Amino acid sequence: MPELPEVENVxxxxxxxxxxxxxxxxxxxxxxxPLRKSPSAQEFHSLLGQKLLxxxxxxxxLLFRFETSILLNSLGMSGSWKANPxxxxxxxxxxxxxxxxxxxxxxxxYNDPRRFGFFEIHKTWQHLESAKNLGPEPLESEPAFLQKHxxxxxxxxxxxxxxxxxxxxxVVGVGNIYASEILFHAGIRxxxxxxxxxxxxxQRLVQxxxxxxxxAVDRGGSTIRxxxxxxxxxxxxxxxHFVYGRASKPCRICGSxxxxxxxxxxxxxxxxxxxx
DNA sequence: AGGAAAACCTGCGTGC
DNA sequence: TGCACGCAGGTTTTCC
Numbered sequence: 001m002p003e004l005p006e007v008e009n010v011x012x013x014x015x016x017x018x019x020x021x022x023x024x025x026x027x028x029x030x031x032x033x034p035l036r037k038s039p040s041a042q043e044f045h046s047l048l049g050q051k052l053l054x055x056x057x058x059x060x061x062l063l064f065r066f067e068t069s070i071l072l073n074s075l076g077m078s079g080s081w082k083a084n085p086x087x088x089x090x091x092x093x094x095x096x097x098x099x100x101x102x103x104x105x106x107x108x109x110y111n112d113p114r115r116f117g118f119f120e121i122h123k124t125w126q127h128l129e130s131a132k133n134l135g136p137e138p139l140e141s142e143p144a145f146l147q148k149h150x151x152x153x154x155x156x157x158x159x160x161x162x163x164x165x166x167x168x169x170x171v172v173g174v175g176n177i178y179a180s181e182i183l184f185h186a187g188i189r190x191x192x193x194x195x196x197x198x199x200x201x202x203q204r205l206v207q208x209x210x211x212x213x214x215x216a217v218d219r220g221g222s223t224i225r226x227x228x229x230x231x232x233x234x235x236x237x238x239x240x241h242f243v244y245g246r247a248s249k250p251c252r253i254c255g256s257x258x259x260x261x262x263x264x265x266x267x268x269x270x271x272x273x274x275x276x
Numbered sequence: 277a278g279g280a281a282a283a284c285c286t287g288c289g290t291g292c
Numbered sequence: 293t294g295c296a297c298g299c300a301g302g303t304t305t306t307c308c
Binding site for chain 3: 278279280281282283284286287288289290291292
Binding site: 006036037060074075078079117118130168176178221224225244267 | 299301302303304
């Protein structure tokens with residue numbers, strides 16, 4: 001479900017909840033069905049007693065930084081977190097119980113209907129399976145560096161630029177919604193062969209990549225269907241979508257109907273007139 | 277070897 | 293109403 005802007009907002013909300021109060025993990029309760037991948041009870045046990053120092057993000061992964069370990073969480077398509085819910089509901093899978101020195105309690109609950117999400121635990125970031133094969137962070141890299149990197153990555157690729165842009169080795173955090181939006185803003189047709197992009201086009205792509213994602217982060221991400229960052233907080237970037245989910249509706253720039261096609265099994269939205 | 281397709285799941289909207 | 297079908301924001305595996 002979530003791409004970089006949505007995960008970034010979950011991270012922000014979780015840290016707000018923590019408020020640097022140094023919560024110590026007291027218990028991890030498994031209350032639902034198994035996820036695609038999750039640590040053993042013994043691995044979870046190794047986190048007990050450790051303080052949660054904060055939550056970071058790398059690519060679309062949330063990183064819960066404990067004193068001597070990192071708990072990585074992918075939200076998959078439908079994962080979400082709740083803080084201190086009244087009770088357990090359908091599709092809740094893990095409950096993390098914390099306490100701090102003021103004797104404040106905090107309960108974080110992971111809910112995931114489709115169960116595509118997962119957890120990993122390791123001592124260091126480098127040892128996490130999911131940390132491998134990741135390209136640069138789009139919002140924390142210099143445009144010139146991103147351009148050089150993408151130009152090299154796209155070179156000799158026969159794949160279409162939309163699928164290539166979603167490859168985490170190109171740049172991390174771009175999923176199906178923002179790939180379409182970014183290409184629209186860059187004026188590049190999603191079917192375009194990645195290896196045939198001119199350097200000016202890659203430059204525009206980098207500009208759009210950063211401006212679209214930055215704006216989406218600032219607006220709390222896109223809430224289509226049911227994405228909520230934490231405690232039912234909604235994003236509103238969906239109101240800024242120019243193409244995604246707008247098949248046959250008029251283009252906001254030129255008025256011609258937005259087109260929908262399928263690439264590598266994923267829906268792509270684009271404007272035939274505005275994108276070349 | 278690169279890239280497409282399938283697989284992993286549940287839920288919801290649509291159309292018959 | 294009920295049922296079949298298609299589709300959904302990700303990642304990993306399989307297949308060609």
